[in-house]
Amino acid sequence: MARVAQVRKTAMMGDEAVAYAVKQADVDVVAAYPITPQTIIVERLSEYVADGELNASFIQAESEHSAISICVGASLAGARVFTSTASQGLALMHEILHAASSMRAPMVMAIANRALNSPLNIHCDHSDVMNARDTGWIHLFATDVQEAYDLTLMAFRLGEDRRILLPVSVNLDGFILSHSVEPLEVLPDHEVPEFLPPKDYPYAIDPSRPATYGAMALPDTYMEFRLQLHEALQKVPSVWGEVSRSFEEVSGRRYSMxxxxxxxxxxxxxxxxxxxxxxxxxxxxxxxxxxxxxxxxxxxxxxxxxxxxxxxxxxxxxxxxxxxxxxxxxxxxxxxxxxxxxxxxxxxxxxxxxxxxxxxxxxxxxxxxxxxxxxxxxxxxxxxxxxxxxxxxxxxx
Amino acid sequence: MIEVRWHGRGGQGVVTGSNLLARAAILEGKYAQHFPEFGPERSGAPVRSYTRISNQPIELHTGVYNPDIVVVIDPTMARNPEGFVQGLKRGGSLVLNYAGDVGRLSHIAGELDVKVHVVNAHRISLEEVGRKIYNVPMLAALARASGLVGLEAVKSALRSRFSGEALEINLRLLEKAYREVESLA
Incomplete structure (x- = not known):
């Protein structure tokens, strides 16, 4: 029988819930561009860092393209990494989304899904993430605020698994979930490391062991790299089974695909x-x-x-x-x-x-x-x- | 399930009022949901927000079209409440930031078959703190008129959101408005 930890029922907006999960995940680096279409997610995280509640580098980038690039570098250095965006911001990241997955840089990105221009619109739809569908990322979708919190924690564990090593997006409907207050059960802080141990990246950049990252691959090897990306994604369902069982043990909540x-x-x-x-x-x-x-x-x-x-x-x-x-x-x-x-x-x-x-x-x-x-x-x-x-x-x- | 629709103007804290109501209900162990409707974010433009409160988990993620309660927190809008009662259920409630005699609203109560509750949040906030703060006094009026959430839960919700002087001011406005609600039987 699953062992369910003592839960605290609280009330949070979807974006607050994601930020809280990221804090509990004890991330090392958050890089983000703070202006529209950003949400409260990174605003909260910057407060957690400033208040000393989260020991992380919060890096404010000059664009989403830079934010995601910082995330790739930090991830390859072995850091646990988070970013968040939506809409045009995700579109601006697009080039580096491919690099993140094919360089096997695990990270979690929350996407508060919003429409793309034009006409100008800031409201919910899934055009942003569908544009990123074929970038080699794992894409998860929350149906309510509780799931946005839960999937954020699960995303770190899944993406950082040695058999996977891929970036994961956690999608929550812009405004409909990101700005809605709903009841939320959060894990006690001390339970989180049990489910989500510190990141242990096997290929972390180490100056004492020089290596090449993001090298060029000519026609004689390129396809082999791309096949490896596909094969890593094919392993996700079985690893998801382990991750969700383990999450159920600490939370009492079960997630099937x-x-x-x-x-x-x-x-x-x-x-x-x-x-x-x-x-x-x-x-x-x-x-x-x-x-x-x-x-x-x-x-x-x-x-x-x-x-x-x-x-x-x-x-x-x-x-x-x-x-x-x-x-x-x-x-x-x-x-x-x-x-x-x-x-x-x-x-x-x-x-x-x-x-x-x-x-x-x-x-x-x-x-x-x-x-x-x-x-x-x-x-x-x-x-x-x-x-x-x-x-x-x-x-x- | 009880559904509430809030009306006001950008900058008056319509969204925060609805947010606090949902938090208070959740603190009381109920299920609740707050969902703002964002348009162009301009100060003074009409703004709506929605709150749902239930004894069962709430699965809906959509706007409120047939509210049980309508709250109008802007006094200029509340002067003509006819404009904000669309879809309000018969037997429901209308809660207004209203300066006049509640008796003048009897025609609306009769026509729509709703209860009308008023509080002069405009005067209360000017008297108490010297500036216009509508959302928390109107939350007090809503809590008193509907019995949806207790005053203590609203105070806890305020404490989770504000601190220092802002908290102190809001607690004062809450108490005062709670006492001064007038209802049209």
């Missing part, structure tokens, strides 16, 4: 990322009482993509609706939709799949919206198909 509600025995499932899961679940509970056989699922881990779990979960349902808060312009639909289509196709599951593109630039996804989507999913299961492939939800034409 895909979380779900009432999927077993349902005719239709709606799949989403982030805080929308809670709204869908809230409404699905009521609709199931009315006899509608719908379930809801959400990916805690988006990269590496939990193909096997999803293939099993969706293998017996009659229809799926995939919710995307981002779009692949000129492509087939939203990124989660095409991932799930591919998963179903190559696992021999032939069922109708509808893509609902919603909530771009922070447009609210209401209880009424959730009800309509869940009913559409059930209808698709009943009729054996959907009238359209992709719906831009609630858009005026």
């Amino acid at each position: 895909v979380k779900s509600f009432a999927v077993d025995g349902s005719d239709a499932v709606v799949v989403a990322l982030g805080s929308t899961y809670g709204t869908l679940k809230h409404v699905a509970r009521r609709l199931r009482d009315e006899g509608l056989r719908v379930g809801v699922a959400s990916l805690t881990m988006y990269r590496p993509f939990p193909e096997d779990v999803l293939a099993r979960m969706l293998g017996d349902v009659k229809a799926v609706v995939v919710m995307d808060r981002a779009y692949s312009y000129g492509g087939l639909g939203g990124p989660l939709y095409t991932d799930i289509l591919s998963t179903l196709y190559r696992n021999g599951v032939e069922i109708p799949v509808l893509n609902v593109v919603y909530g771009l630039g922070g447009r609210d996804f209401t209880v009424r919206d959730a009800e309509e989507v869940l009913r559409m999913a059930a209808e698709g299961a009943e009729r054996g198909g959907f009238p359209e492939k992709v719906v831009w939800w609630g858009v005026r034409r």
Whole structure:
């Protein structure tokens, strides 16, 4: 039986919760650019450092590109590293995101997901992280404030594992989670090192043992390096199992790669990322009482993509609706939709799949919206198909 | 689940008021959620914020469209409360920062079938501290009128957020406003 530590129930905003987890993780280096689209996360961390509550170097960079570059150097030197950004800030980091993963520099970055320009918008959607989808990072998504805290702690342990050595992003919906106060159970400080021992980086820069980092690789070796990156990501699911079991021992909370509600025995499932899961679940509970056989699922881990779990979960349902808060312009639909289509196709599951593109630039996804989507999913299961492939939800034409 | 919608102007602490209400409820062992609605962040522009309080875990992450309670913390907005009651449930409550006689609001109470509670947070804050502080007195009025959270929990929430003179001022405003709430039966 899991041993659950004495918990303290408190109230925090999502960004405060992330900062608190980072403090408890006892990071060595925080590098960040402090202006919009920044959140309170790094503001709190700078206070923790200034007040002597966190013994770390807080480095204020002149741009996000520099912030992430500092993080790569510090990580390779063996430091435990954290940064945070969103939206245009993440876009500006893009070049170095690739370097961080392929130089195998573990670090944790919180992304308070926000839309990209243009038009100018500061509100939630997932365009920022989807733009970073193929950078070789591990991408985790929180559905509430508690998960933002928990996943931040788990991200350090996962990324720093010797079998993995990769950067991890913890995504929390901008404003919807980053600026929401919710109840939070935090681990007592003394329990954290038990779950998350100090970073032990096997290739830390050491002047007494000179080595080359970020070397050039010509066509005869480049592909081998890139394959290693892919193979490291493929090891993540099994390491995640260990990390989540270990986290459950200290917290009592269990995290699978895909979380779900009432999927077993349902005719239709709606799949989403982030805080929308809670709204869908809230409404699905009521609709199931009315006899509608719908379930809801959400990916805690988006990269590496939990193909096997999803293939099993969706293998017996009659229809799926995939919710995307981002779009692949000129492509087939939203990124989660095409991932799930591919998963179903190559696992021999032939069922109708509808893509609902919603909530771009922070447009609210209401209880009424959730009800309509869940009913559409059930209808698709009943009729054996959907009238359209992709719906831009609630858009005026 | 009780849903509260706060109205006010940028700079008046609408978001902090809602934030403190959620913290107070959580300190009392309830489930609560505070969620601000950010528009263009300009001083003086209309601002909304939402609070949910429940005995069950709150899974919703969306705006409040049919509030049980509407709080208007800006006195110029509260002069015309008709503009802020959209979606307010019948049997719900309207809590206003209002200088006039509460009896003048009986037509709204009747039309909407809601209870109306007022406190003159404008006068109280000018008298007590010489400047306009609306959010904490209105939080006091909301707590008194609704019974959603106890005064002690609100004080604890204030202590978790403020210290020194700011705390002392807010505690004074809280007590004073709590005593002066008037309700239209």
